[in-house]
Amino acid sequence: MFKKILIANRGEIALRIIRTCREMGIKTVAVYSTADKDSLHVKFADEAVCIGGPKGQDSYLNIPHIMAACEITNADAVHPGYGFLAENAKFAQICADHGIKFIGPTPEMINKMGDKITAKETMIKAGVPVVPGSEGLLEGVEDAKVLAKEIGYPVIIKATAGGGGKGMRVVWNEAEIEKAFDAAKMEAAASFKNDGLYMEKFVEEPRHIEIQVAGDQYGNVCHLSERDCSIQRRHQKLVEESPSPFMTADLRQRMGDAAIKAASAINYESVGTVEFLVDKHRNFYFMEMNTRIQVEHCVTEEVVSYDLIKEQIKIAAGEKISGKNYEPKLHAIECRINAEDPYNDFRPSPGKITVLHTPGGHGVRVDSHVYAGYVIPPYYDSMIGKLITVAQTREEAINTMYRALSEYVIEGVHTTIPFHLQLMQNEEFISGNFTTKFLENFKMK
Numbered sequence: 001m002f003k004k005i006l007i008a009n010r011g012e013i014a015l016r017i018i019r020t021c022r023e024m025g026i027k028t029v030a031v032y033s034t035a036d037k038d039s040l041h042v043k044f045a046d047e048a049v050c051i052g053g054p055k056g057q058d059s060y061l062n063i064p065h066i067m068a069a070c071e072i073t074n075a076d077a078v079h080p081g082y083g084f085l086a087e088n089a090k091f092a093q094i095c096a097d098h099g100i101k102f103i104g105p106t107p108e109m110i111n112k113m114g115d116k117i118t119a120k121e122t123m124i125k126a127g128v129p130v131v132p133g134s135e136g137l138l139e140g141v142e143d144a145k146v147l148a149k150e151i152g153y154p155v156i157i158k159a160t161a162g163g164g165g166k167g168m169r170v171v172w173n174e175a176e177i178e179k180a181f182d183a184a185k186m187e188a189a190a191s192f193k194n195d196g197l198y199m200e201k202f203v204e205e206p207r208h209i210e211i212q213v214a215g216d217q218y219g220n221v222c223h224l225s226e227r228d229c230s231i232q233r234r235h236q237k238l239v240e241e242s243p244s245p246f247m248t249a250d251l252r253q254r255m256g257d258a259a260i261k262a263a264s265a266i267n268y269e270s271v272g273t274v275e276f277l278v279d280k281h282r283n284f285y286f287m288e289m290n291t292r293i294q295v296e297h298c299v300t301e302e303v304v305s306y307d308l309i310k311e312q313i314k315i316a317a318g319e320k321i322s323g324k325n326y327e328p329k330l331h332a333i334e335c336r337i338n339a340e341d342p343y344n345d346f347r348p349s350p351g352k353i354t355v356l357h358t359p360g361g362h363g364v365r366v367d368s369h370v371y372a373g374y375v376i377p378p379y380y381d382s383m384i385g386k387l388i389t390v391a392q393t394r395e396e397a398i399n400t401m402y403r404a405l406s407e408y409v410i411e412g413v414h415t416t417i418p419f420h421l422q423l424m425q426n427e428e429f430i431s432g433n434f435t436t437k438f439l440e441n442f443k444m445k
């Protein structure tokens, strides 16, 4: 097992990783930017190294500085968390070249899933259902027009280097295609320095359901059931839950099998997530695979009683997993508590938390790095923390969530708590009958 892990991240996920390391008897090294000098991850870790200025580029994305921190602290592994360098194949390769274990998949696996056309081709070969679309890159607008006619409108143009909605355009008819193609190409070039595009049939009003998987270095792969992430706004998830209210035993069987096929196709090693679009007929299609631990991993942990960070570390250290799949035994819901103003288009609201009271009691988990007096810096994401409730049924988990949200007091910044309170009382949400379009029509009272 590793003796010392350097955590190349900040905020709640850095704390989450430190907590598991403590339980495993592994020493921890925090790295931090000058903006984070008073952060809890710095105080909770055994050692801490300042790696640069506030901007991500100068600190949490600065590979030479992170490698130097590994060297001076003698860390034998790096945990990248999510965001920042978590899906950076170059960083994973540099770690390997320096004899430091990157706690995640290999650079080859990251690359295969990072390029969406390559990922899709791999899935087709593995027999995983994908949305009908172009074979490889679109050559130009004329090629796109011919293809769209074949596929049938509406279609969606996506960036092969994309993911998470950037460089993506929905096209409803031929009159719109040229503008959409050019806009997607420009956005992809600017965002990813790769303007490669592909096309798919647009699946209308889908659900976003993802399957958590784990694979070890010996070819064992298992799944840990699904999370429903349909409650999103501009590609930012706000609520996730497990099990999905849309799930059936048959659908879980089929999606679980497909996720295992997807991970096995690249001999996946580490924990990861296979994202699917699910239409109203319960047809499902591979969308992308995330080769990192995700923000919403906690809902899975609560329903299958499994520490995903611990497993991720054990897999990286060369331990075997059993290979058996996990069914949800309970219902868990996660609300993302962000420093954003839900009454003003979710505008970011950084600043000092003057008063803080955190909820507790039966079935309540809070993963957060903030304290009274903490200043949320404007340089990073605006997450204050995650509130997770777990209960026997979905109805009880919603009731516990409403109760816990009512106890949560955060003063000094705007938060998404009022939004979540209204959502927990929304009939459509309570019914479980919603799609990724739900929040487009949601209005704050």
Ligand code: MV4
Pocket: 131, 156, 163, 164, 165, 200, 201, 202, 203, 204, 206, 207, 208, 229, 230, 232, 235, 277, 287, 288, 436
């Ligand atoms: C789609 C789609 C409909 N049809 N692909 C959004 C982010 C990126 N991962 C892919 N996305 C979508 N791809 C086809 N063929 C609809 C979306 C989509 C979406 C997906 C999941 C959750 C929220 C979404 C919001 C808008 C669009």
